[in-house]
Amino acid sequence: MVLARLRPALAAAAAFLTMGVTGCAGWGGSDAGAGGAEAIDVLMVNNPQMIDLQKLTAQHFTARTGIPVNFTVLPENDVRDKISQEFSSQAGQYDVASLSNFEIPIYAKSEWIAPLDGYIAADPGFNQQDVLEPMRLSLTAEDGKVYGQPFYGESSFLMYRKDVLEQQGVQMPANPTWQQVADIAARVDDKVPGMNGICLRGQPGWGQVFAPLTTVVNTFGGTWFTADWQAQVNAPEFKRAVQFYVDLVRAHGEAGAAQAGFTECLNNTVQGNVAMWYDATSAAGSLEAADSPVKGKMGYVAAPVEKTKSSGWLYAWSWGIQQASDKKDNAWKFISWASSAEYEQLVGRELGWSRVPAGKRASTYTNQEYLAEASAFAEPTRAAISSADPRNPGVQPRPAIGIQFVDIPEFTDLGTQVSQGVSSAIAGQMSVDEALDRGQELADDVAERYRSRL
Amino acid sequence: MSVTDTAPVPATRTEAGEPRKPRKPRSGALLSLLAWVVGILFVLPVVWMVLTSFHSEAAAATNPPSVFAPLTLEGYRSFFTGGASPWPPLLNSLTASVISTIIVLLLAIPAAYALSIRPVKKWTDVLFFFLSTKMLPVVAGLLPLYLFAQNTRLLDNIWLLIVFYTSMNLPIAVWMMRSFLSEVPVEMLEAASVDGAGLAKTLRSVIAPVVMPGIAATALICFIFSWNELLFARVLTATVAQTAPVFLTSFVTSQGLFLAQLCAAAFVVSLPVLVAGFAAQDKLVQGLSLGSVK
Numbered sequence: 159m160v161l162a163r164l165r166p167a168l169a170a171a172a173a174f175l176t177m178g179v180t181g182c183a184g185w186g187g188s189d190a191g192a193g194g195a196e197a198i199d200v201l202m203v204n205n206p207q208m209i210d211l212q213k214l215t216a217q218h219f220t221a222r223t224g225i226p227v228n229f230t231v232l233p234e235n236d237v238r239d240k241i242s243q244e245f246s247s248q249a250g251q252y253d254v255a256s257l258s259n260f261e262i263p264i265y266a267k268s269e270w271i272a273p274l275d276g277y278i279a280a281d282p283g284f285n286q287q288d289v290l291e292p293m294r295l296s297l298t299a300e301d302g303k304v305y306g307q308p309f310y311g312e313s314s315f316l317m318y319r320k321d322v323l324e325q326q327g328v329q330m331p332a333n334p335t336w337q338q339v340a341d342i343a344a345r346v347d348d349k350v351p352g353m354n355g356i357c358l359r360g361q362p363g364w365g366q367v368f369a370p371l372t373t374v375v376n377t378f379g380g381t382w383f384t385a386d387w388q389a390q391v392n393a394p395e396f397k398r399a400v401q402f403y404v405d406l407v408r409a410h411g412e413a414g415a416a417q418a419g420f421t422e423c424l425n426n427t428v429q430g431n432v433a434m435w436y437d438a439t440s441a442a443g444s445l446e447a448a449d450s451p452v453k454g455k456m457g458y459v460a461a462p463v464e465k466t467k468s469s470g471w472l473y474a475w476s477w478g479i480q481q482a483s484d485k486k487d488n489a490w491k492f493i494s495w496a497s498s499a500e501y502e503q504l505v506g507r508e509l510g511w512s513r514v515p516a517g518k519r520a521s522t523y524t525n526q527e528y529l530a531e532a533s534a535f536a537e538p539t540r541a542a543i544s545s546a547d548p549r550n551p552g553v554q555p556r557p558a559i560g561i562q563f564v565d566i567p568e569f570t571d572l573g574t575q576v577s578q579g580v581s582s583a584i585a586g587q588m589s590v591d592e593a594l595d596r597g598q599e600l601a602d603d604v605a606e607r608y609r610s611r612l
Numbered sequence: 613m614s615v616t617d618t619a620p621v622p623a624t625r626t627e628a629g630e631p632r633k634p635r636k637p638r639s640g641a642l643l644s645l646l647a648w649v650v651g652i653l654f655v656l657p658v659v660w661m662v663l664t665s666f667h668s669e670a671a672a673a674t675n676p677p678s679v680f681a682p683l684t685l686e687g688y689r690s691f692f693t694g695g696a697s698p699w700p701p702l703l704n705s706l707t708a709s710v711i712s713t714i715i716v717l718l719l720a721i722p723a724a725y726a727l728s729i730r731p732v733k734k735w736t737d738v739l740f741f742f743l744s745t746k747m748l749p750v751v752a753g754l755l756p757l758y759l760f761a762q763n764t765r766l767l768d769n770i771w772l773l774i775v776f777y778t779s780m781n782l783p784i785a786v787w788m789m790r791s792f793l794s795e796v797p798v799e800m801l802e803a804a805s806v807d808g809a810g811l812a813k814t815l816r817s818v819i820a821p822v823v824m825p826g827i828a829a830t831a832l833i834c835f836i837f838s839w840n841e842l843l844f845a846r847v848l849t850a851t852v853a854q855t856a857p858v859f860l861t862s863f864v865t866s867q868g869l870f871l872a873q874l875c876a877a878a879f880v881v882s883l884p885v886l887v888a889g890f891a892a893q894d895k896l897v898q899g900l901s902l903g904s905v906k
Contacts, residue, residue, distance in 0.1 A: 199851045204865040212695045228851035229696060233864040236846070243847065249762050251850040421866070 197226040198488045201244065202256035203237045203475065207310050207515040210505060211496055218504060219495050225488045245270040250482035253489040257478040259296040259548070262306040263558075263565050266299035271478040273303035277490040284494045288519045290540075292472050296548040296559065307497040310515035311474035312440040313461070313542035314373060314562075320457040322346055322353065322433045336374065336402065336462045339434065343410040346433040355410030357432040358403065360584040361419035364573025367580055369471060369562045370436055373461060375399040376552040377469035382564045382601060385555040387608040389601035391576065392594040401590045404583050416585035428452055436462065438473070439542055442535035443512060458538040460545070465553055468545040471562035474518065502528075517543055557608065568604045575600055658882075665875035672872040687876030694873070698880070701859035704770050706884065708855060709838040712777035716785045716834050717827065719778075724789030729796065729819070739790065742783040750780075754847060761848055768850040776848075777838040784837075785830050792826025793819070828895035836885050856881045 202208045208231065215227050230252070232240060241255045245265060257265065265271045278286045286294070289308065297306035316339065318330055326346050331338060343355030359367045375381070378399035381390050390396055407415045412426050420437060427435045428450055435441070445456050461470040477493040479486050495501055499521045502514045511531035516522050516539070523529070523540040532539075551561040558565045563573065579593030663679070664672050665688070671681035691698060727735045757776070758767075766772040796819055804818045842857040849858060860881055863874040889896070 201850075204862055205867045206865070209695055209865075230851050230854065231695070231862040233861060234866045236861060236864075240846070243758070244850075247758070247762055249767055251768055 198253040198485050199228045200254045201230045201252040203234050204231045210509055210513055223491055248482035253483040253485050254477055254479055256475050259474045260563055262297050263299045264567055266305040270481055271305050272481050272486055273305055275303050281494050288521050290543050292546045293474055293518050296472055297476055306476035306478045307493050308474040308476045308518035309497055311517035312438045313470035313472055313546050315439055315461050315538050315542045316436050316459050318434040318457050319455055321455050330459055333460050334462045336464050339462045340406050347410040354412050354432050356434040357412045357423040357426050358407045359419055360415040360581055361417055362577040362581040364570050366419045367577045368573045371403055372562045373469045373471050374403050377464045377466045379465045379553045381552050381554055383557050383605055385557050387557055387605045389598055389605040391601045392598040397594055404590055407584055416581045439539040446534050458535050470542040470546050472546040472548050572600055572604050661875045662879055664872055665879050667872050669869040669872045673869050687872040690873050691877045701854045701856045704853055705839055705856040707770055708773045708777055709835050712774045712838050713831050713834045715778045716781045720785035720789050723786045724793050727790045728794040742786050746783050758847055768853045770853040776844055781834040781837055785834055788830045792823045796822050825895040825898035828892045832892055839885055
């Protein structure tokens, strides 16, 4: 009886099993992957610009070139894990991956990604010279070859509420120093109820608090390592910079600063909880979005400085081709399209100019349609990226490329561990000296490994 | 209400020591109230997920939450038509779960038979051996398995997941089926053999009807475990054999809002398990109350 009632279910299961066995080519594993021999597989981070790309690819790239593209999209931390797993083992499952300018020189040194110079030379339409110079520089490895093409890029600058500063009779200089910014923060702090002077990241993480903080360290004359690999984390300049940052955010910073990252500061600024914010240029797009309450009220000036002429950081989500890929030609065709000026125009026409993956090409900033949409922040963004110097961001020579990071594989761990002490200092649970003395030991461990190779 | 009633709970045994019949009005009401509270606590997050899936992204992200925000199908629309098609991952998950569950049952039932009805020598050692395979943390096996898959060119192949899911669920299924099979009264088997029934006849007409709810429960558990497995699927698949849980994580982004769409996706992905659970509900209640937990 029970069996009789279950019989249809069993029959269905059997039918499914047969279907699964015979029909597996449709979705089951096969060596060629989905979409045939021409198809390429792309692994990328789930950011809105990437999702737009995913939507436009079939109609505008595959239709023209006959190359189907299979995307795998993952959140940022997951994608980093998956990419390092895939590329370090050279598994060859993915042809292209979204890599940042932190990974590209490191991966290039390990020969996990393929040099692109040959493709660039054979593809004059791509117009490599149009790519902003700091971007090109940061995606070039020590051997002088280009290993990545930027999809979109950013620097850092100071964003402030024009209306609030005006009310208090404060004038924002075009190139402020950090001391000027601290003074302005003190003057506007709490003048509007519930509005703090400035938002600065305090959340632990090499890519969270240490992104803005390392630029402060740079311009205060500090560095993580000297050119001959001496750790400098508790050197006077490094200490003075961190002390300044911690004091500023503790005195006039946002509520809950020790846990505030990019997202929290964006919310604080949009909701009018802070008068200034020093962070990524890409934040301006959200601040000036049509539904933003602070649209049109924001001013943008260069990253504050102390001893250097500029101090903005440089970050770019870029494309790299896996060395083990056997479809490198098709992979380049995809990159050449996705990173092109034409693609930016396509996004502008199809999805709106505010969604253009900007910050990588000079031509973007002469495009009248883009400027009409992004006039408030386009020029400060271009200026910030153009003035960034990833090889020489401070007052002394560096052992590795990078502005807001040191481009060595150990930095993610080192930066994150030291950042936990800094975050505790922001929360008032530890002194800056204590945090940095601990950091110095960690940094020295790393430095020693490199010293022994000199 | 009976909850506020402070009268002493009646003793469960009479003075003679015989069990007293449970008094419905007092303890019964209390117990059912407790069951309802626990039930609601368990269901609430799911209800919240479903509700959020019908909100707009902006309404889903507010704090405090806006419960009465207008409902929209936007989350579902972008799940099905937004970016990548959800059907290949769903079909992959279905393939992996259904096939591995069938293989598990085909292997676990004979094994359990040999451990309960006609126990092999040292059957307790055998049972413990089965269990010991579950003691290694899954993550400890991940790297060797990845390298194995890479060298055998089985990365991103759904059949690899089927093999892994089968071996992961087999010990549990053997244990469950053993406890169900040991419920079959020895007298019934003796009676069948006295009546001249052979092994096949005994299996079909005596054992099957008794343990069918147990098989249903075991199958459902194996199906759910395979359907929800994320760790192996995330590491071992790429674009071709990607399963639904891996696809789900792709909605999380560090820039922009995703909660409503993620909830819609999570609800759609939970549907097959819910449907299977409802379809087998009466079997499950019998099955899960069988065996050692009776």
